Amino acid sequence: MVEDDLRERVARFVTAEVMPCEPVLDAGGPAAAAALGGLRDRARAEGLWALPLPRELGGGGLPLRAYAALAEAEGASDHGPAALGSAPLLDVTMLSRHTGPRVRAEHLRDLVAGRTRSCFAMTEPDVPGTDPTLTATRAERLAGGGWLVTGRKWFTSGAADAGLVTVLARTGGAPGDRAGLSLLLVPTRSPGFRVVRELPVFGASGQYEIALDRVEVPGDQLLGEPGAALAVVGERLQLGRVLRCLRWLGQAQRAFDLLCHRAATRAGSQGPLGDHQLVQQHVFDALLALRTTRPLVHEAVALIDAGRDARTEVGLAKVAAARMLQRVTDSAIQIHGAAGLGPDTPLPALFRTGRAARVLDGPDELHITSVARRVLRGYGTGAAGPG
Incomplete structure (x- = not known):
């Protein structure tokens, strides 16, 4: 079967190409970036790039159920999804479903091609992560229709290398209300966005604390409807x-x-x-x-x-x-x-x-x-x- 052949090819690639690079990739820095770039080039050359991402955006177009067996093989290494281009599947899916034409046109192809990375910021210091209704980050509506976002998030995976971050913020209501929470897509190059520190998990890198100090976000960079983020x-x-x-x-x-x-x-x-x-x-x-x-x-x-x-x-x-x-x-x-x-x-x-x-x-x-x-x-x- 075609899917069995793909799984075997993905498994061989992860075992032969990705796993030997793990010490370099784990260490981070320029050497890791170079190694990851080389792995991505080889994945493209072997026809294994972005297999579950939309075909019209440059991916392989596999539906979730067909991709599932491949995801096990990719995931045998923490770096497998990034090396094979499937890492942005979650963000590409959310942006495709819940943003407007301009945002999709500006960002989706770059995400699928690996030119831009994205991350998700929901949990906050001193706020129970199991209760997002207590989110303290706030976004104020500007006269021109945009948003001004202020707050702090932590355990945001890959924030240091991301070009985009989806931020959960309160745009209305009071802490504890289910309504009034919104998701905003924030470019990390925006003035006021800052990576505060890395948060190693049992010594491993990849998690970060970020701060947003009156970061201005265009009005159409909401995911879904205002106040209906949950x-x-x-x-x-x-x-x-x-x-x-x-x-x-x-x-x-x-x-x-x-x-x-x-x-x-x-x-x-x-x-x-x-x-x-x-x-x-x-x-x-x-x-x-x-x-x-x-x-x-x-x-x-x-x-x-x-x-x-x-x-x-x-x-x-x-x-x-x-x-x-x-x-x-x-x-x-x-x-x-x-x-x-x-x-x-x-x-x-x-x-x-x-x-x-x-x-x-x-x-x-x-x-x-x-x-x-x-x-x-x-x-x-x-x-x-x-x-």
Whole structure:
């Protein structure tokens, strides 16, 4: 099948081209930028560039459900989506659906081509990230129809290299109101925009705190209707979370492969590690976690691709995939022993991703309570379940 061939080609590219560059890419700076540029050129040459992005914008045009298997292969490396041009899928989708013709014409092709990067700024210092209605960033309407944005955001992924940032701000109402929140597309070159500091996550780079000091934004750079941001945010978060789950599956598969290779090839005085029942228990538990999580994630993908409500399925998948990645990687580290703690394998980075995944993009507790309440409401109305 064509999709199977594409998946195999993507997997080979990530393994042979991207993974060997990970130390340079992780370090950042000019050397990382040069390495990433070279990877992107090779991805284009091999016909693997931007596979899930719209064909009319220069992408491969794959629908979400067809892309899902490729996303696992890409996601085996944190740098896979950027190297293969699929990283802007979420922002391109949101801008395509919720902005006007001028904004789409100005930005979409640059995003798909990799000439511009984008990021999303929602959470703020000292504001509970699980309650966006308490957003303190404000946008005031200007006489000419534009907006003046003031506030501070943090844990904004990739802000230092982004040309555009989508900012959640209050344009009306009071803190706690669901109405009155809007999304604005802010060019990072705008006067008053500033990267305050990097926020390493367990020592890894990529997250930033940003400040907006009376940043002027054109009036047509809203996503959706003024004051109705939460509907767009909900749509964005569903798609974003399921994309991350797919990538976590790819990273967990990578950790599982390392676990099994170590168990099968490492021998002690009593024979191969894999002959020990406790090691076999790690293999079994890791495989069970992978095999039971994958269907949950792909069920959420199918619902989103069909345009159906996937909130319950995404919540289940997000919690399961984050836990699964942490569990599988932990087993792989245990079987590697001291070697699993050092710089010679990707296991510390994979474990860090798994642990951070249980907090970032909605902590486990948020998804657990949201799913449980939705299920119980279904029973409370006399239905047989949540629907």
